[in-house]
Structure formats: C-alpha cells, structure tokens
Amino acid sequence: MKKFDMEVMVGIFLVIGLVCLAYLSVKVGSFQFVGESGYTLTAEFDKTGGLKTGAPVEIAGVEIGRVKEVTLDNKNYRAKVLLIVRPPVKIQEDAIASIKTKGLLGEKYVQISPGASANMLAGGGKIRDTESAVDIEELISKYAFGEVK
Amino acid sequence: MIRPFKAIFKAIGSESVSFLRGLGKMGIFLFDTIVYFFAPPYKHNLIVRQIWFLGNKSLTVIIMTGAFAGMVLSLQLFYTLRKFGAVSLLGPGVALSLIRELGPVFTAIMVTGRGGSALTAEIGIMRISEQIDAIHVMALNPFNYVVLPNFIAAVICLPLLTAIFDVVGIYGGYLVGVKLLGVSSGVYFAQMRQIVGMENINLGIYKSLAFAVIVTWVCCYKGYSVGSDSTGFGARAVSKATTDAVVSSSVLILVGDYIIGSFFI
Numbered sequence: 497m498k499k500f501d502m503e504v505m506v507g508i509f510l511v512i513g514l515v516c517l518a519y520l521s522v523k524v525g526s527f528q529f530v531g532e533s534g535y536t537l538t539a540e541f542d543k544t545g546g547l548k549t550g551a552p553v554e555i556a557g558v559e560i561g562r563v564k565e566v567t568l569d570n571k572n573y574r575a576k577v578l579l580i581v582r583p584p585v586k587i588q589e590d591a592i593a594s595i596k597t598k599g600l601l602g603e604k605y606v607q608i609s610p611g612a613s614a615n616m617l618a619g620g621g622k623i624r625d626t627e628s629a630v631d632i633e634e635l636i637s638k639y640a641f642g643e644v645k
Numbered sequence: 646m647i648r649p650f651k652a653i654f655k656a657i658g659s660e661s662v663s664f665l666r667g668l669g670k671m672g673i674f675l676f677d678t679i680v681y682f683f684a685p686p687y688k689h690n691l692i693v694r695q696i697w698f699l700g701n702k703s704l705t706v707i708i709m710t711g712a713f714a715g716m717v718l719s720l721q722l723f724y725t726l727r728k729f730g731a732v733s734l735l736g737p738g739v740a741l742s743l744i745r746e747l748g749p750v751f752t753a754i755m756v757t758g759r760g761g762s763a764l765t766a767e768i769g770i771m772r773i774s775e776q777i778d779a780i781h782v783m784a785l786n787p788f789n790y791v792v793l794p795n796f797i798a799a800v801i802c803l804p805l806l807t808a809i810f811d812v813v814g815i816y817g818g819y820l821v822g823v824k825l826l827g828v829s830s831g832v833y834f835a836q837m838r839q840i841v842g843m844e845n846i847n848l849g850i851y852k853s854l855a856f857a858v859i860v861t862w863v864c865c866y867k868g869y870s871v872g873s874d875s876t877g878f879g880a881r882a883v884s885k886a887t888t889d890a891v892v893s894s895s896v897l898i899l900v901g902d903y904i905i906g907s908f909f910i
Contacts, residue, residue: 502693502694502697503693505697505701506693506696506697506700506701508701509696509697509700509701509704509805510696510700510801510805512704512805512809513700513802513804513805513806513808513809514805514808516805516808516809516811516812517804517805517808517850519808519812520744520808520811520812520846521843521846523837523838524740524744524815524837524838524841524846525838525841525842525843525845525846550839550842551839552839603839603840
C-alpha cells in the first residue's frame with residue numbers, strides 16, 4: 497500500500513511538472529504543436545526594418561495572425577513576407593499592409609488597414625498595397641540635410 | 646637554508662597533486678556513471694523512489710521560493726521600470742529573468758540543499774558502514790543501486806521542478822505587479838509571448854539538465870568517496886563530505902550557469 501501511494505504521488509508530480517512545462521512552452525514561448533492554423537497571404541515590402549518570423553499581424557490593434565516567413569524575392573530585391581491569417585477574418589484585396597513599430601523602441605509588427613473592395617483575398621492571395629517600415633535614421637538624416645521642406 | 650623552502654614547495658606540490666587526483670577521480674566517476682547509464686538493468690523502483698525524494702519532497706520549497714522570487718523580482722523591476730515609464734515590460738522582464746536565470750539556478754540550489762546533502766549523507770553512511778563494499782562482495786554493481794537511480798531521477802526531476810518554479814514565479818510576479826502595484830493584467834502578459842520566445846525556454850531546460858548532472862555528480866561522488874582521504878572513516882568524514890558536497894555543487898552550479906549562459910547570449 498505504501499509503495500503504491502508513492503508511485504501515485506510520483507505520477508502526480510510528473511504530471512504537474514509536464515503541465516507547467518507545456519504551459520510555459522505554449523503560453524509564454526509561443527511553441528506550436530501543429531503550426532498556426534489559417535490561410536496564407538503574401539505581401540512585398542521595400543524594407544522590413546527587421547520584421548521577424550512570429551511577429552503579430554493586426555487589424556485595429558487586434559491580433560489576427562502571425563508572420564510565417566520573411567524572404568528576399570531574388571528578382572526585384574523586395575522582401576516577401578508570408579502572413580498567416582486566422583480564417584474568420586477576411587481581408588479585402590485593396591487592403592494595405594504596413595510594417596509598424598510598437599512604441600518607439602518596440603518590436604515590429606504588420607498592420608493591415610482594411611480596404612473597401614467587395615472582393616476578399618483567398619488563401620495564397622497577395623496584398624498589393626504595402627507600406628514599408630519607417631526608418632527613423634533616414635528621417636533624421638533627411639531632416640539634417642535639409643531635404644524636408 | 647634550503648630546508649624551509651623545501652617544506653613549502655612540498656606542501657604546495659602535494660596539495661596540487663591531491664587536488665588534481667581528486668578532479669581525476671571525479672571525472673572517472675562521471676564517466677563510469679555515463680557508461681553504466683547505457684548498461685541495463687535499471688532499478689525502476691529505486692528510480693521512482695528517488696523521483697519521489699528529489700521531486701515530490703522538493704515541491705513545497707520550490708513553490709515557496711518560486712513565488713517569492715517572482716514577487717521580489719516584480720517589485721524591484723516595477724521600481725526600476727517606472728523610472729523609465731516602461732512598466733509594460735514588467736511581465737516580460739519577470740518571465741525572462743525567471744526562465745533564463747533564476748528558475749534553473751534557484752531550483753538546482755534548492756535541490757542541492759534539500760536533496761543533494763541527504764544523498765551525500767546517505768551514500769557516505771553506506772560507505773562507512775561498509776554496505777557498498779557488501780554490494781561489491783555480492784558481485785553486484787553498487788553504481789546501479791546508489792548512484793544511477795539518483796542520476797536518472799535528478800535528470801527527470803530538475804527540468805520539471807524548474808518549470809514549476811517558473812510558472813509559480815510568473816504568477817507570483819503577477820500577484821504583486823497586477824494586484825498590488827496596479828499594472829493592468831493584459832499588459833503583464835501581452836508582450837511576454839513575443840519577447841520570451843521558445844529559445845529562452847529551451848535555454849532554461851538545458852541549464853536545468855546540466856545542473857541536474859552537476860548536483861548528482863558532486864553529491865554522489867562526495868558520498869561515494871567518503872573515507873578515501875585523510876579524514877578517516879567516521880561520522881566526521883560524512884559530515885565533512887556533506888558540507889563539501891553542498892558548497893562545491895552550489896559553486897559549480899553558478900560557474901556552470903555562467904558558462905552555459907555565455908554560449909547562448
């Protein structure tokens with residue numbers, strides 16, 4: 497009876513430990529067992545400003561997906577960003593994708609401004625209108641060298 | 646004229662030789678453990694008992710220290726971050742420090758203090774009361790009975806205890822930051838996912854695995870080798886071994902923490 501008791505306690509301990517580990521991985525570490533579900537969209541940017549895989553995609557500040565991949569398009573030297581958007585959210589074909597920064601020093605994310613078109617983008621579609629990340633250094637140098645009127 | 650110098654050099658020489666010999670013995674001990682790890686039979690019931698001893702019984706102390714570590718961290722970070730108006734980084738700050746550093750290190754030190762010292766004392770007394778020799782005489786391998794179960798149990802337990810420590814600590818920090826100091830609860834968790842990331846959690850797990858090896862290695866070795874040096878074969882030798890084990894494994898944990906940390910910066 498005593499030994500049986502101990503094994504049960506050990507089992508409970510191991511389960512608690514594994515649950516904590518899973519909680520940390522999934523909730524805090526954004527570990528995905530089966531990959532993010534949703535349809536993919538692509539968008540091309542002139543400059544990503546250090547957009548990372550896993551960065552959020554937001555509409556009106558609400559997260560609707562994540563960045564899956566950032567690659568370079570070898571033909572026109574633009575950054576090709578693969579977005580995964582959760583299914584209930586539909587995006588118009590004239591929506592604008594822009595790369596923004598959270599706060600002054602925060603990390604980069606993709607913001608989508610909804611369009612007015614009746615045609616929705618299907619999986620694999622491409623968001624045509626994009627706005628690159630704002631390069632603060634460039635703005636300052638423009639100001640310093642007097643290009644800003 | 647030469648004689649006093651000779652004595653000094655002799656003292657230095659014998660100290661260094663015995664130090665090196667100790668290091669070599671420890672290395673051989675670890676090597677043996679790893680070799681026997683791949684040589685069944687495993688003593689399943691002993692492993693379960695050691696998981697119970699190192700894991701279950703450490704749970705209280707881990708939860709207590711985890712909660713208070715998180716709470717203190719939250720308090721101090723809040724105090725600092727408020728000066729920069731960056732209180733929104735409180736949650737990620739608490740989570741990151743717990744997961745990367747404090748969780749693995751605190752857990753390992755607590756397990757050393759609670760379980761490691763007991764291991765050394767137990768194995769040491771088995772040694773001085775000649776139980777280990779008795780196992781030898783029966784043509785059995787004492788490693789399988791007194792060392793390997795501890796090793797396997799610690800390697801299983803420490804990452805899990807670390808995870809429990811981290812989760813409890815994050816919620817302890819939540820308690821202080823959100824309920825006491827008035828950070829909003831969404832802000833506390835919001836950026837955690839983006840800032841922490843899986844690589845930091847992996848780092849914490851690697852660390853706790855390394856510390857599990859360090860703790861059981863040092864503690865088992867110290868107990869196993871009681872009586873092999875000049876302190877003799879009595880109660881005092883066991884007490885010295887226990888003290889040594891706790892001191893050296895705590896130091897080695899922190900040294901190892903720095904070394905592993907510097908690889909993953």
